Amino acid sequence: MVEKNLNYFEVKNHVTWDEYFILQAIMASFKSKDPATKVGCVFVDQNNHQLTMGYNGFVAGIDETKLPWGKDKSQPLEHQKYGYVVHSEANAILHSPTSLVNSRCYVTLFPCHECAKLLASSKVSEVIYISDKHNGTESNTISKKIFDLAGIKYRQLIPSQELIENMTKHFTASCE
Numbered sequence: 492m493v494e495k496n497l498n499y500f501e502v503k504n505h506v507t508w509d510e511y512f513i514l515q516a517i518m519a520s521f522k523s524k525d526p527a528t529k530v531g532c533v534f535v536d537q538n539n540h541q542l543t544m545g546y547n548g549f550v551a552g553i554d555e556t557k558l559p560w561g562k563d564k565s566q567p568l569e570h571q572k573y574g575y576v577v578h579s580e581a582n583a584i585l586h587s588p589t590s591l592v593n594s595r596c597y598v599t600l601f602p603c604h605e606c607a608k609l610l611a612s613s614k615v616s617e618v619i620y621i622s623d624k625h626n627g628t629e630s631n632t633i634s635k636k637i638f639d640l641a642g643i644k645y646r647q648l649i650p651s652q653e654l655i656e657n658m659t660k661h662f663t664a665s666c667e
């Protein structure tokens with residue numbers, strides 16, 4: 492029985508953990524310098540604690556100014572970004588300070604088959620993504636096959652318009 496007191500009321504516009512972490516994945520993607528495709532991800536344990544994050548970028552520790560961001564495949568691979576970019580999921584796994592067994596991966600783009608191998612080998616339990624723009628490609632089909640065989644669940648989650656509007660209002664109010 493709730494007391495009849497003005498301080499007791501239902502809180503509206505509560506952000507869910509799913510929404511919170513998919514927004515964290517979007518924030519991680521903003522760190523990417525890739526001018527064409529920015530991907531970010533976060534891994535979360537069963538207690539909703541964030542374990543690691545990643546975004547797509549060049550191999551760590553080498554002089555980035557000597558590497559190409561272009562993706563023109565008429566050029567040799569040596570002169571394409573694909574020769575040097577490490578995907579967000581691979582970076583998150585490489586830099587994780589802890590085991591990712593049974594974790595959930597929130598990622599802005601459905602994983603490619605190379606990352607799907609890493610996710611399955613890391614024993615991630617679920618992948619939650621925003622975009623699946625490569626749906627139907629060979630790599631995408633292999634990813635889904637790997638996830639299905641490994642018993643990894645995957646589902647799409649697109650932040651609601653209401654959430655975006657609430658964030659905009661909150662941001663505006665915070666800056667006043």
Ligand SMILES: [Zn+2]
Pocket residue numbers: 578579580602603604605606607
């Ligand atoms: Zn990948």
